[in-house]
Amino acid sequence: MQNKSLKDWFIERKKQQKLARPKDVEIDDRVGELWVKCYNCGLQIPKKEFEANENVCPECDYHFRINARTRINQLFDENSFSELFTNIKPTDPFSFVDTQSYKSRIEVAQEKTKLNDAVICGKAKIDGYKLLAAVMDFDFMGGSMGSVVGEKVTLLLEKALETKLPVLVITASGGARMQESALSLMQMAKTSLAVSKLNDAGVLYMTLLTEPTFGGVTASFGTIGDIIIAEKGARIGFAGRRVIEGTIRQKLPEDFQTAEYLLKYGQVDVVARRQELRSILSKFLAIHSK
Amino acid sequence: MVLDFEKQVSEIENKIYELKQMSQNSGLDLSSEIKILESQAYEYKCELYANLKPFQKMQIARHTNRPNFLDYVNLIAEDFIELHGDRHGADDRAMIGGVCHIGEKSVMLVGTQKGKNTKENLEYNFGMPQPEGYRKALRLFEHANRFNLPIITLIDTPGAYPGIKAEQTNQGEAIAFNLKEMGKLKVPIVAIITGEGCSGGALGIGVANKVLMLEHAYYTVISPEGCASILWRDVTKAEEASEALKITACDLLKYKIIDDVIKEPLGGAHMDYNETAKNMKDMILRSLSEFDKMKGEQIVQHRYNKFRKMGVFI
Numbered sequence: 001m002q003n004k005s006l007k008d009w010f011i012e013r014k015k016q017q018k019l020a021r022p023k024d025v026e027i028d029d030r031v032g033e034l035w036v037k038c039y040n041c042g043l044q045i046p047k048k049e050f051e052a053n054e055n056v057c058p059e060c061d062y063h064f065r066i067n068a069r070t071r072i073n074q075l076f077d078e079n080s081f082s083e084l085f086t087n088i089k090p091t092d093p094f095s096f097v098d099t100q101s102y103k104s105r106i107e108v109a110q111e112k113t114k115l116n117d118a119v120i121c122g123k124a125k126i127d128g129y130k131l132l133a134a135v136m137d138f139d140f141m142g143g144s145m146g147s148v149v150g151e152k153v154t155l156l157l158e159k160a161l162e163t164k165l166p167v168l169v170i171t172a173s174g175g176a177r178m179q180e181s182a183l184s185l186m187q188m189a190k191t192s193l194a195v196s197k198l199n200d201a202g203v204l205y206m207t208l209l210t211e212p213t214f215g216g217v218t219a220s221f222g223t224i225g226d227i228i229i230a231e232k233g234a235r236i237g238f239a240g241r242r243v244i245e246g247t248i249r250q251k252l253p254e255d256f257q258t259a260e261y262l263l264k265y266g267q268v269d270v271v272a273r274r275q276e277l278r279s280i281l282s283k284f285l286a287i288h289s290k
Numbered sequence: 291m292v293l294d295f296e297k298q299v300s301e302i303e304n305k306i307y308e309l310k311q312m313s314q315n316s317g318l319d320l321s322s323e324i325k326i327l328e329s330q331a332y333e334y335k336c337e338l339y340a341n342l343k344p345f346q347k348m349q350i351a352r353h354t355n356r357p358n359f360l361d362y363v364n365l366i367a368e369d370f371i372e373l374h375g376d377r378h379g380a381d382d383r384a385m386i387g388g389v390c391h392i393g394e395k396s397v398m399l400v401g402t403q404k405g406k407n408t409k410e411n412l413e414y415n416f417g418m419p420q421p422e423g424y425r426k427a428l429r430l431f432e433h434a435n436r437f438n439l440p441i442i443t444l445i446d447t448p449g450a451y452p453g454i455k456a457e458q459t460n461q462g463e464a465i466a467f468n469l470k471e472m473g474k475l476k477v478p479i480v481a482i483i484t485g486e487g488c489s490g491g492a493l494g495i496g497v498a499n500k501v502l503m504l505e506h507a508y509y510t511v512i513s514p515e516g517c518a519s520i521l522w523r524d525v526t527k528a529e530e531a532s533e534a535l536k537i538t539a540c541d542l543l544k545y546k547i548i549d550d551v552i553k554e555p556l557g558g559a560h561m562d563y564n565e566t567a568k569n570m571k572d573m574i575l576r577s578l579s580e581f582d583k584m585k586g587e588q589i590v591q592h593r594y595n596k597f598r599k600m601g602v603f604i
């Protein structure tokens with residue numbers, strides 16, 4: 001119902017824009033407050049409609065990156081999410097300073113996102129099916145994995161081992177958190193070892209790779225799901241584009257490291273549009289619930 | 291190859307050499323002068339190598355004459371037979387492994403291999419494995435698991451190879467899968483960072499019960515150059531990054547990321563291969579003996595607990 005009215009609205013609006021250009025600047029007013037501009041096709045979308053469409057452009061289907069809270073609201077049954085491990089916070093074990101101190105980077109990120117660190121864990125439901133979920137947030141220091149992300153994901157996996165509930169980890173990460181040096185590297189081992197215990201116990205472990213997922217998360221819990229789903233258009237890879245270009249000194253294919261590219265090379269089970277995720281996950285949960 | 295900070299040492303050593311030549315040619319007895327200079331050089335060297343900065347250690351770790359995997363195979367292993375290939379179409383030369391004896395023990399020995407010149411470096415891809423290298427390593431680990439052979443891994447890599455084909459064949463998954471599957475192995479694993487231990491590419495064969503480092507090796511989540519170019523946006527800040535990242539054996543021992551440090555001869559491993567190898571072999575055998583009485587399940591749990599503890603938060 002909403003989609004239909006939205007479509008009508010766009011046709012109407014396009015006409016208006018055409019008529020208005022270039023004199024009428026009124027249309028571009030208050031962009032960012034009430035309007036969202038699509039990065040991909042440039043269309044201006046009223047924020048309310050955009051949010052009703054799960055932050056996907058209704059015109060070109062461009063999937064906007066979303067933060068962890070938005071993801072939780074969109075994906076899980078209403079009011080089903082109850083957060084776990086809320087009191088674990090980052091610290092600065094190495095007194096790391098680059099152009100800024102790690103301490104101040106943490107403070108800025110916490111202020112900006114209202115999160116303790118780059119992941120939210122909790123119990124949730126999809127179509128009534130219970131599961132344990134970890135949702136990463138790219139807005140918190142690029143979703144980087146340090147001790148807190150590693151610990152919370154591991155605690156969640158251990159809880160799954162204990163309760164036999166299926167797990168879904170939704171990734172969005174630039175990689176390991178350099179400011180925690182080797183400790184962040186070790187989180188890759190810690191989380192992957194926890195997944196190995198789930199394998200032995202036959203507990204379903206699913207990952208949903210979203211824009212963007214790289215480095216230490218790709219090379220640990222992100223790519224060892226029993227089921228791996230990639231969200232449409234997401235960029236996913238091990239090494240970053242610039243690193244690869246710098247090493248091999250040749251141009252990379254247009255669709256390199258996109259969800260669709262990964263599907264072509266056999267790296268993910270499913271590529272899904274955001275609007276399809278609930279129904280796909282619900283089916284996976286039903287089929288594996290014995 | 292003389293490193294920058296070694297110049298002073300090499301100047302004194304040149305002087306000693308000159309004096310010796312002079313004494314020989316002229317018949318003059320300069321032995322007392324030579325002796326004084328030699329002891330000065332030794333003292334200077336001891337102090338220099340005891341107080342190396344992370345960036346200096348990195349240069350030693352990357353020294354072209356530093357012993358590589360096959361050197362260690364020759365020096366610490368007997369009856370080594372290389373086991374080739376991942377069984378899926380590739381035999382990555384950057385990752386080499388095989389069965390052998392070390393002392394009385396039958397073991398699986400696997401490691402990354404670097405070259406010492408351009409030709410060798412091309413053959414071994416500068417010690418940067420492709421996904422098939424990690425998959426070959428896992429094949430060998432699983433073989434070891436079936437036949438109860440302890441696993442020794444020697445790590446010296448600037449990282450897993452970043453390239454188009456490596457991404458197509460799933461470099462991230464190849465490493466992640468190793469981390470996960472190494473968690474299931476019921477034989478003891480000893481990993482040794484012998485030179486460079488960079489990021490996931492190093493960890494991909496490093497999920498061990500005992501993690502050891504050579505004295506001047508370094509182990510890090512990202513190369514100091516990579517870190518500098520991302521955080522400082524300036525690759526010339528690599529020296530600062532090398533300090534901030536706490537990459538040395540000494541630092542990592544303090545933070546319990548590694549379990550022990552293997553001593554190198556004065557001046558670094560390349561100064562005396564035999565001594566380095568002897569120290570390494572002793573430490574391997576000592577480490578393995580700790581697991582002699584452990585059952586498979588205990589070994590699995592020991593490894594889990596070791597990594598489970600890592601992480602600092604409030």
Ligand SMILES: [Zn+2]
Pocket residue numbers: 038039040041042043057058059060061062
């Ligand atoms: Zn659009």
